[in-house]
Amino acid sequence: MVFGKKAASKGFGPAAQKIFLAHLAQTSNVSASAKAAGVTTSPVYDLRRKSADFCSKWLAALSEGYARLEANLLSEALSAPASNMKDSTFKQKQMKTRIGMALLAAHKATVRGSTKPALSRSRDPKEVQARLEARFAAMRKRMGDDGRAAE
Template sequence: MAAIRKSRRLSARWSKVREQAFLEHLALSSNVAASERVAKLTPGTAYRQRRASPDFARAWDVALREGYGRLEEAMLDRAINGIPVTITMKDGTKKDTVEFPERTQMLLYNAHRATVLGPAANGESARERLARRIAEVSRKLGHDG
């Protein structure tokens, strides 16, 4: 593999260009290892830089929060709007439908329950509230439920 060009090699050398590439990808992906690869850094280089530079550590945290925000938005969109799915029937015909990922709905609901409901969260159980809400959405969409 001596034919690999020098520009493709990974490096432990830190630079502002690599830092920017790392932080931009981290904000998009929330994935440190992938962000190191995009910035052409050897594994662990970003962690070492984070320990050495409080400014970079703060920028890392901001980028990671942005990445998690994007992830949560995508999950919320799927939970609310569903995921388009094509089902192939036994006779070969295809049926387009929308699935609503209940596990994702539960995770998001539980993550935000206390913030949204506060003290009112005590009556009906979370499972009962979620089942009722899913049934309401299903009825609105014309599903049997």
């Protein structure tokens, strides 16, 4: 069945959003969380772009899920292997832990400090221009250039 835009957004109402956010806080997995809420990722990402409130809740849930995953992976990495564990099983366990830690490291920047409200993702030309100007100003500041033309 093909859903129209209205049908997809109706399917991702407050109840589905609550399920999505709770699952995201447990797993940090957007696709699995959308599936648990009974929707595809499309309406989820659409709402994140359109709603600052939902975006903030998303980031808080993602941060919580990240912390849980990080704690679980650290626990797994630091736990002593069972004495009767086969060498191949031990190597698989180590590889999964290393891959998990690498993925967490890759996404750390997204999650750290995510309790702050996210920048708007609006595509309104004026808002896009304002965001770009703010980025350029920050770059000039880091480079020690105050933006004035050389005399």
